[in-house]
Amino acid sequence: MSVRLLVGTAKGGFWVTSDDRREWEVTGPFFKGWKVTAGLRLEGGGFVAAVASDIYGPAVFLSPDGEEWEQVAEGPAYPDGDDRRLRQIWTLRENRGTLYAGVQDAGVFTSGDGGRSWRPVSGLNEHETRGGWMPGAGGLCCHAFLFDHANPNRMWCGISAVGVFRTDDGGGTWIPKNRGVYWAHEDEEFKEIGHCVHGLAQDPDDPDRIYRQDHSGMYRSRDGGEVWEKNENGLATAFGFPIVLDRASRHLFAVPLEADQYRLPIGGALQVVRSTDAGDSWHSASEGLPAEHAYGGVLRGAMAVDNLQPGGVYMGTTSGTLHVSTDLGENWINLPVTLPRILHVSAWVG
Amino acid sequence: MKPSVTVCLPSLLEPVTGGVRELTVCGGSLREVFADLIEREPRLRPHLFNEAGDFRRHVLCFHNGTNTRWLAGPAAGDDSPGGRTNGWDTPVDEGDTILFMQAVSGG
Numbered sequence: 001m002s003v004r005l006l007v008g009t010a011k012g013g014f015w016v017t018s019d020d021r022r023e024w025e026v027t028g029p030f031f032k033g034w035k036v037t038a039g040l041r042l043e044g045g046g047f048v049a050a051v052a053s054d055i056y057g058p059a060v061f062l063s064p065d066g067e068e069w070e071q072v073a074e075g076p077a078y079p080d081g082d083d084r085r086l087r088q089i090w091t092l093r094e095n096r097g098t099l100y101a102g103v104q105d106a107g108v109f110t111s112g113d114g115g116r117s118w119r120p121v122s123g124l125n126e127h128e129t130r131g132g133w134m135p136g137a138g139g140l141c142c143h144a145f146l147f148d149h150a151n152p153n154r155m156w157c158g159i160s161a162v163g164v165f166r167t168d169d170g171g172g173t174w175i176p177k178n179r180g181v182y183w184a185h186e187d188e189e190f191k192e193i194g195h196c197v198h199g200l201a202q203d204p205d206d207p208d209r210i211y212r213q214d215h216s217g218m219y220r221s222r223d224g225g226e227v228w229e230k231n232e233n234g235l236a237t238a239f240g241f242p243i244v245l246d247r248a249s250r251h252l253f254a255v256p257l258e259a260d261q262y263r264l265p266i267g268g269a270l271q272v273v274r275s276t277d278a279g280d281s282w283h284s285a286s287e288g289l290p291a292e293h294a295y296g297g298v299l300r301g302a303m304a305v306d307n308l309q310p311g312g313v314y315m316g317t318t319s320g321t322l323h324v325s326t327d328l329g330e331n332w333i334n335l336p337v338t339l340p341r342i343l344h345v346s347a348w349v350g
Numbered sequence: 351m352k353p354s355v356t357v358c359l360p361s362l363l364e365p366v367t368g369g370v371r372e373l374t375v376c377g378g379s380l381r382e383v384f385a386d387l388i389e390r391e392p393r394l395r396p397h398l399f400n401e402a403g404d405f406r407r408h409v410l411c412f413h414n415g416t417n418t419r420w421l422a423g424p425a426a427g428d429d430s431p432g433g434r435t436n437g438w439d440t441p442v443d444e445g446d447t448i449l450f451m452q453a454v455s456g457g
Contacts, residue, residue: 028455056397
């Protein structure tokens with residue numbers, strides 16, 4: 001079964017493809033010189049990519065084949081004169097034919113026409129707590145979405161240094177859902193925000209079972225985010241950014257870093273931790289990863305799974321190294337590439 | 351008939367224009383030239399101009415080799431919002447060249 005990875009870096013995008021998950025071919029860069037910050041393969045075919053430049057700003061591009069790209073004319077944008085700026089698109093997701101873009105400055109935009117035009121989700125973007133939203137070290141960004149596949153009106157989003165929000169009415173109103181999570185910073189007025197979610201994953205059978213890699217540790221909710229509990233059994237450090245779930249095995253994967261003032265692999269050894277029991281316990285799954293002199297971290301969008309059996313796990317580091325496991329983290333290979341700083345990894349089958 | 355001028359774009363913007371680096375646009379002033387440029391290539395707008403209609407912070411624009419930031423205006427060189435548009439009423443002539451570049455600084 002062929003697998004296609006979109007690897008977004010600080011200096012362009014790369015395709016990493018394999019027909020057997022043993023031999024990998026790297027092509028690129030495309031969008032040379034631009035940050036490639038998010039990617040999506042549309043359910044109906046074609047690709048969406050988010051790019052950004054420190055000089056020229058962000059944009060959304062569409063492609064029918066991943067080769068020829070065209071910028072959309074009406075990308076996500078705050079109104080002229082607004083004090084917010086669209087600085088970067090952090091994540092792209094599709095649910096029930098609607099595309100979702102999580103952006104910095106923090107907000108959500110949706111597209112109902114395959115990414116050609118976008119409109120703001122005012123219930124979130126103009127949220128009553130907005131005045132208390134403060135940027136974290138990565139900026140004030142919305143970077144994660146989860147969806148309730150049984151209930152089209154219910155979804156979650158994660159905003160760095162603000163927290164998790166849930167809507168139960170199709171995006172009209174959003175309620176902060178952070179009870180039990182330590183504050184990153186406590187707002188004087190809005191006590192339900194100030195929680196720094198780094199990554200989210202969700203059980204495909206039970207959408208209320210959500211896993212949260214937070215600035216303040218590893219958490220799990222069994223009730224859609226109403227209450228969060230720490231689940232750090234086996235973790236030497238609970239700080240990190242990505243968390244992904246393999247849909248076939250239900251295994252969870254994360255990348256622990258030495259917190260938070262350092263943000264480095266512990267002792268110079270790049271590690272992955274895995275939970276095979278729904279977050280009850282965590283164990284190292286790092287065989288084959290660089291065990292010394294490895295100081296590149298893994299950013300929140302730079303880890304992905306392919307959901308094959310056995311599951312493939314893929315991650316790229318801030319040092320530009322790319323790592324592949326095709327047996328659910330039992331063994332890793334380090335691809336012989338040194339790319340620019342890796343911001344994003346997506347994996348698609350076929 | 352308004353003068354036609356040549357606009358040259360940096361290579362980084364090739365993905366935006368589909369590889370086009372040079373365009374011919376029309377206008378009697380820099381302001382009209384910029385408006386015609388965006389009319390012809392609307393996807394350039396968010397990359398060259400900010401939400402206030404001014405150039406993005408690190409976008410440089412040269413008119414026949416002169417940085418438009420320094421053109422005569424009420425407050426030439428003003429970096430306040432809208433301040434860099436002060437010289438945009440400068441007339442242009444047939445065959446003039448407008449060159450966009452990104453400011454390169456640091457190491």
